[in-house]
Every structure is written in structure tokens, then in C-alpha cells.
Amino acid sequence: MANAAGASSIQQVDVAVVGAGFAGLYLLYRLRRAGFSAVALEAADDVGGTWYWNRYPGARCDIATTDYSYSFDPELEAAWEWSEKYATQPEILAYLGFVAERYDLRRDIRFSTPVTAARWDEGEERWHLSTGNGDPVSCRFYVMATGCLSAPKPPEIAGSEVFRGDVYVTGRWPREGAALQGRRVAVIGTGSSAIQAIPLIAEQAAHLTVFQRTPNFALPAHNGPPLPERAARLAADRAGFREEARWSMGGVPLPPATEFSWQLTDGERRERFEKAWAAGDLIVALTQLWADAGVDADGNALVAELIREKIRTVVKDPATAEALCPYDHPFGAKRPCLDTGYYATYNRPNVDLVDLRRDPIKAITASGVETANGSYDVDVIVFATGFDAMTGAVLALHPIAGRGGIALSDAWAGGPQTYLGLTVAGFPNLFLVTGPGSPSVLSNMAVSIEQHVDWIVDRLVALREAGFATIEATQTAQAGWMRHLQDCSAMTLHRLANTWYTGANVPGKPRGVMPYTGGVGPYRSICNEVAGRDMLGFRLS
Numbered sequence: 001m002a003n004a005a006g007a008s009s010i011q012q013v014d015v016a017v018v019g020a021g022f023a024g025l026y027l028l029y030r031l032r033r034a035g036f037s038a039v040a041l042e043a044a045d046d047v048g049g050t051w052y053w054n055r056y057p058g059a060r061c062d063i064a065t066t067d068y069s070y071s072f073d074p075e076l077e078a079a080w081e082w083s084e085k086y087a088t089q090p091e092i093l094a095y096l097g098f099v100a101e102r103y104d105l106r107r108d109i110r111f112s113t114p115v116t117a118a119r120w121d122e123g124e125e126r127w128h129l130s131t132g133n134g135d136p137v138s139c140r141f142y143v144m145a146t147g148c149l150s151a152p153k154p155p156e157i158a159g160s161e162v163f164r165g166d167v168y169v170t171g172r173w174p175r176e177g178a179a180l181q182g183r184r185v186a187v188i189g190t191g192s193s194a195i196q197a198i199p200l201i202a203e204q205a206a207h208l209t210v211f212q213r214t215p216n217f218a219l220p221a222h223n224g225p226p227l228p229e230r231a232a233r234l235a236a237d238r239a240g241f242r243e244e245a246r247w248s249m250g251g252v253p254l255p256p257a258t259e260f261s262w263q264l265t266d267g268e269r270r271e272r273f274e275k276a277w278a279a280g281d282l283i284v285a286l287t288q289l290w291a292d293a294g295v296d297a298d299g300n301a302l303v304a305e306l307i308r309e310k311i312r313t314v315v316k317d318p319a320t321a322e323a324l325c326p327y328d329h330p331f332g333a334k335r336p337c338l339d340t341g342y343y344a345t346y347n348r349p350n351v352d353l354v355d356l357r358r359d360p361i362k363a364i365t366a367s368g369v370e371t372a373n374g375s376y377d378v379d380v381i382v383f384a385t386g387f388d389a390m391t392g393a394v395l396a397l398h399p400i401a402g403r404g405g406i407a408l409s410d411a412w413a414g415g416p417q418t419y420l421g422l423t424v425a426g427f428p429n430l431f432l433v434t435g436p437g438s439p440s441v442l443s444n445m446a447v448s449i450e451q452h453v454d455w456i457v458d459r460l461v462a463l464r465e466a467g468f469a470t471i472e473a474t475q476t477a478q479a480g481w482m483r484h485l486q487d488c489s490a491m492t493l494h495r496l497a498n499t500w501y502t503g504a505n506v507p508g509k510p511r512g513v514m515p516y517t518g519g520v521g522p523y524r525s526i527c528n529e530v531a532g533r534d535m536l537g538f539r540l541s
């Protein structure tokens with residue numbers, strides 16, 4: 001925006017939000033109702049975040065959509081009906097568009113506007129933001145709703161730039177779709193994105209070669225209409241259902257199993273497993289089998305072997321089945337996937353699996369993929385190689401300078417440090433939504449996002465009422481939270497896998513379990529206690 005003299009002006013707001021996905025939209029809604037002036041800056045040209053960018057074939061949620069929805073307004077819940085148990089990307093994107101429309105949120109969003117730098121001005125006690133489009137912004141509070149899985153990581157394979165065919169990245173899939181019909185396609189990666197896309201790509205491609213570095217556990221989705229039992233519970237007591245989710249471990253109202261594996265007979269364990277397999281629900285499989293499945297290697301190994309048995313039953317070629325069986329990580333330590341025809345796809349005559357553990361990729365060439373033992377000529381390469389998760393969008397996309405000009409990238413050089421996953425010492429008036437150190441990605445994100453946003457906006461209101469201008473976590477509180485985070489992660493199996501949870505998927509990234517493994521309900525009560533005890537661990541001025 002230029003003023004009458006043609007010079008650009010500075011947009012002044014109380015709060016600037018980066019991102020217009022699930023988190024950014026709810027932030028705008030809450031901030032406006034609380035009487036703050038606010039703007040959301042979004043790199044994309046519309047709302048949706050994850051659901052705007054990930055348009056690859058088969059993209060869906062893996063938490064039942066009855067649960068993976070906003071709960072802040074019962075009227076919104078009544079106004080929207082999901083058509084499937086796991087809704088597709090277009091339907092979730094339409095839902096977020098519907099929310100933006102319903103609350104007239106777009107008028108406070110600047111689209112196609114990447115934030116390119118952020119700097120705390122100590123004298124003014126304001127954040128100054130540079131943008132790649134239009135006026136810079138000056139704000140009192142700066143909230144990162146930048147997403148945990150929004151910065152795709154580069155493929156890190158030599159020669160990626162020389163390939164002469166078409167290249168697609170799952171996390172940046174083009175709006176107009178991809179030309180796959182009748183072509184020779186390579187998919188690199190076998191994470192959740194690939195596992196959703198592969199069955200549909202195989203239906204279109206003349207030939208599909210899947211390049212797998214690490215096999216993943218996948219459970220059948222059994223997608224279909226919304227679960228009648230969940231829908232009935234919601235209809236009977238919507239508020240009670242949502243409240244139970246808020247205090248649960250994973251953001252879905254399912255009390256975890258209390259019996260240990262060794263208290264059950266083989267037959268009882270198998271019966272529970274078959275029930276979970278038939279349910280087609282990750283949270284059921286992760287929490288309902290036996291109490292030690294997620295915390296003890298032996299209890300976990302029992303589940304892992306039952307899943308491998310299933311893989312061997314579905315995949316007809318024994319060598320392919322074995323290559324698809326995960327042995328290198330405990331079930332649940334890496335995000336498990338939902339399978340809609342994934343394993344069965346390997347029974348198709350036009351699909352091959354290349355096991356990169358035996359035959360690693362040497363390079364991408366002009367005509368395809370070269371491995372140690374062979375070369376594969378293809379017309380299309382799909383990189384389903386994942387994200388620089390949790391810290392990527394915060395660090396890589398724009399430099400952030402806090403008190404004394406310290407760069408967040410320097411403050412986090414040894415790994416991300418936060419207090420409650422929501423704030424960073426040395427960065428006053430900066431908030432993170434689903435930041436490292438919060439339960440975020442280990443939960444139903446809709447529930448975690450609402451909790452984070454509510455906590456942040458409630459704090460801003462309280463600061464305003466008390467007449468404070470700044471809030472900043474102390475180094476002591478942050479160090480204590482990091483200690484607690486480590487103690488919690490020592491009690492689960494997440495630390496035992498090389499995953500994006502631990503930073504292991506990005507070369508050179510500091511290692512450590514980034515999300516809070518203590519659970520959504522316990523985390524909520526800690527956040528409430530901090531607020532209830534006069535903002536314990538924060539310096540207010």
C-alpha cells in the first residue's frame with residue numbers, strides 16, 4: 001500500500017499473525033473478538049495452510065474429521081457436516097474457506113505476502129516485520145501460526161536439478177494437478193504423504209517405481225461415512241465430547257488402555273489387535289491395545305510383529321513384503337500412516353519397490369534415478385520426502401531478531417528452546433502456535449491449536465487489563481521446561497526412531513524429540529497452572 005505521496009506506509013496493528021491455516025484463522029477470530037487490531041500475513045493466495053499446499057492425490061486427514069474440526073463455536077459445528085470419516089484435502093480446504101467466510105476473516109488477511117524478516121525494537125517495544133509484498137508491519141505482539149509441517153525439505157539427492165522430466169513435491173502440489181496418466185513415475189519416500197498418494201498414482205501411471213529408504217507402519221483406514229458411534233456421541237453431548245478431548249492424551253476422547261501386555265494372554269492381545277485393526281483409527285491402535293505399547297520396547301514389539309504379520313498377508317511377493325516390514329523403529333515412534341490400498345498396490349503388475357537400504361540412490365540423472373545397482377528411466381519424479389518440521393517454517397523462512405538483536409537461529413543453534421512450546425526467552429511478545437515443546441504434532445492438532453490460541457489470546461487480554469506492555473519467558477523457566485520435556489521423552493519410545501519428530505530427517509539439524517510427549521490434557525493443566533500462578537516463569541513489564 002502506498003500513501004498519496006507514493007511512499008509506502010507501515011501497517012500498525014496490535015497483533016500480527018503469520019499464517020492462515022487452522023491456527024491463523026482461529027487466532028484472527030479470537031483476537032478480533034477480544035478487541036485487538038490484527039492482521040494475518042500469508043504466503044499463499046488463500047486460506048488453508050496445510051490443506052492449501054498439499055493437493056497431492058489421496059491427501060486426507062488421518063484423525064477422524066468429527067474430531068479434526070474446530071470446537072470453539074457450537075453453531076459452526078452444527079452448520080458443517082463432514083461427508084467422510086477421513087475427509088479429503090478438497091473438503092478440508094472447503095471447510096477452512098467456509099470458516100473464513102462465516103466469520104469474515106479474509107478482510108484481515110494479506111495473501112501472497114511472505115514475512116521476510118522480523119525484528120524486536122527494544123525502544124518502541126514493538127515488532128517490525130518486513131514483507132515480500134506490500135507494506136511492512138509494526139505490531140506489539142507477533143504470533144507464529146506458521147505450521148509444523150509447512151516447509152518442505154529439499155530432496156537432498158545429487159542431480160535433482162538435472163532431471164528433464166516433470167518434478168512434483170507432495171507438499172507443493174500444483175492446483176491444476178499433475179500429468180501422471182500413462183507415464184512412468186518415480187515416487188521417492190514412503191511417509192504418510194507417499195502412502196496416501198501411491199495407490200492413486202499407481203492407478204494412473206503406466207509404471208510406478210517406489211523408492212523406499214525406511215518402511216513405515218500403516219494401518220487400514222477403513223474410510224467411509226463419518227463414524228456413527230462418534231456422530232451419536234457428539235449429537236448426544238457435543239460439549240462433553242469436546243471437553244473430554246481437551247483433557248485426553250492425544251486430543252481424541254478415548255481413555256487409554258490400562259492393562260499391560262503381560263497381563264493379557266496371546267489370545268486376548270490378538271483379539272484387541274484385530275479390533276483395533278478393524279477400527280481403522282491411529283489413535284485406537286496407539287492407545288487402546290495395552291498400556292506398555294507406547295512406553296516399553298517389549299510391549300511395543302508385540303504390536304509391531306502383529307502389524308508385520310498383516311503386511312505379509314496382504315503383499316503377495318514375499319521379498320517385497322519383507323522389504324515393506326519396518327524393523328528399525330518402534331510402532332508409533334515415527335508417525336504411523338493410514339492405508340487405503342497401500343500395501344495391496346504392490347500386488348499390481350505396474351508397481352515396483354526399490355529398497356534403498358540395499359540399493360541406495362546414487363543420483364538423479366537427466367532421465368531418471370540411478371541407484372547403486374541399477375537405473376530407472378522415468379517421465380515424472382514425485383518427491384514425497386517430507387518437511388523441515390516444527391522449526392523449519394519458523395527459522396528457515398525468515399530471520400527473527402529478538403532482544404539485543406539476537407537471531408532466533410543462533411538461540412536455537414543447539415536445538416529449539418522454548419517455554420511451554422509457546423514462548424522463547426529473549427524474544428518478548430513473540431508467541432508460537434504448536435511450537436517445539438508443545439504437544440502439537442503428537443495430538444489431534446485441531447484440539448492443540450485451539451488450546452494454544454486460547455491460552456495466548458487470554459494472556460494478551462490479561463496483560464492489557466493489568467496494564468503491562470511486554471511478556472517474556474525467563475531463561476530459568478525455559479531451562480526447566482526443556483528439562484521436563486527431556487524427562488517426558490525419556491518415558492516414551494519417540495527418541496528411538498530417526499524421524500522428523502527428532503530432527504533426524506534433515507541433515508545437520510540438531511537431534512532431540514521436539515514435541516511434548518506428556519499428553520494434551522497434562523499440558524493443558526500445566527499451562528493453566530502457569531497462568532493461575534501469576535504467570536510463573538514470565539517477566540511482565
Ligand code: FAD
Nearest residue numbers: 019021022023043049050061062063114115146147150445
Ligand atoms: P499450517 O496449516 O501449516 O499453516 C501455516 C501457514 O503459514 C501456511 O499457509 C504457510 O504458507 C504460512 N507461512 C509460513 N511461514 C510464512 C511466512 N514466513 N510468511 C507468510 N506465511 C507463512 N494434523 C492432524 O491433527 N490430523 C490430521 O489428520 C493431519 N493431517 C495432515 C495431513 C498432511 C498432508 C499434513 C502435511 C499435515 C497434517 N496434519 C494433521 C498436521 C497439520 O499441519 C495440522 O493439523 C494443521 O493443519 C496445521 O495448521 P496450522 O495453521 O498450524 O499450520
Ligand code: N01
Nearest residue numbers: 060061062155189190191192193194213214335384385386
Ligand atoms: O514426510 P515424512 P510426509 N532419499 O518425513 C523419505 C503429516 N502427514 O510428507 O524415513 C530417500 O514422513 C523418508 O525416508 P526416511 C504426518 O504427520 C499426514 O510423508 O527419512 N528417501 C520418508 O520415507 C506425517 O508424519 C498425512 O528414511 C528420502 C519420506 O521421504 C508428516 O505430515 C499425510 C529422502 C518422508 O516422509 C510428514 O509426512 C501426509 C532421500 N534423500 C502428511 N529424504 C495424513 O495421512 C526423505 N526421504 C493425515
